[in-house]
Amino acid sequence: MARVRITQVRSTIDRPQVQKNAIKSLGLGKINRSVEVEYTDAMKGAIAKVQHLVKVEEI
Known part of the structure; x- marks a missing residue:
């Protein structure tokens, strides 16, 4: 399974609770x-919800 580094680049202030939870x-x-995680289906879904707040790099 591939690993990715996820870095938060924008704030969650004034964002919906769903995005804060993600x-x-x-x-x-x-x-x-930044965090390094396995790129599973669950991670893909969470990243999709906040793709405008994070930067994703393949390791």
């Missing part, structure tokens, strides 16, 4: 924080 589920919460 950011939390990815392990983020502050701007410029």
